[in-house]
Amino acid sequence: MGKDTIVIREIEQKDNPKIAKAIRSVLIEMGVPKVGTAYEDVSLDCMTETYSHPKTRYFVLAQNEEILGGAGIAPLEHYEGNVCELQKxxxxxxxxxxxxxxKMMNACLEFAKSAGFESCYLETMPYMDDARKLYKKVGFEFLEKPxxxxxxxxxxxxxxxxF
Structure with a gap:
């Protein structure tokens, strides 16, 4: 693995401040509201702890010591059913x-299937075109309500x- 190689790996404690900074930076870049979105989630500052529970996992894109992004899977909150959520x-x-x-979607969805989930839910913004294209490409379908x-x-x- 070369020094400039970007790898997908599970989050580590040392990554917490780096992933929080990366996520907030992207949200600001995309013009996402700071309220009612991941921006204000308290979990952003303690991602390793947040994703240390059963049926949860968070992956980061790491290049040497730099964190360039990430994505996670966790049970969908306040929902009865065997559904996980693609998060952050x-x-x-x-x-x-x-x-x-x-590659990140594949890592997340493989984990979700291995954890026994029957389906995966996500929420996004209407102007995040590239993200929506990716989600459609891997088999996500639009819903009429959350x-x-x-x-x-x-x-x-x-x-x-x-699944």
């Missing part, structure tokens, strides 16, 4: 357009993939 999938500009989104209650009331696009 954001990449810094230098990680985009390299096929890493598809599932569960994630607290992200500013996210108005809801999608689901059944």
């Amino acid at each position: 999938m954001y990449f810094m500009p230098e990680a985009r357009g390299k096929g890493l989104g598809t 599932l569960g209650n994630t607290g992200h009331y500013s996210c108005t696009v809801w999608m689901l993939k059944t």
Whole structure:
């Protein structure tokens, strides 16, 4: 593995401040509201702890000691059913357009299936075109209303993939 290689790996404690900074940076870049979105989630500052529970996992894009993005899987909150949620999938500009989104989606969805989930839910913003294209490409379909209650009331696009 070369020194400039970007790898997908599970989050480590040392990554917490780096992934929080990366996610907030991308959200600001995309013009996402700071309220009703992942921006204000307290979990952003303690991602390793947040994803240390059963049936949860968070992966980061790492290049040496730098964190360029990540994505996670966790049970969908406030929903009865065997559904997980794809959470906090954001990449810094230098990680985009390299096929890493598809690789990250595959890592997340493989984990979700191995954890026994029957489907995967996500929420996004209507103007995140590249993200929506990726989600469609891997089999997510649009929903007319949200599932569960994630607290992200500013996210108005809801999608689901059944395994």
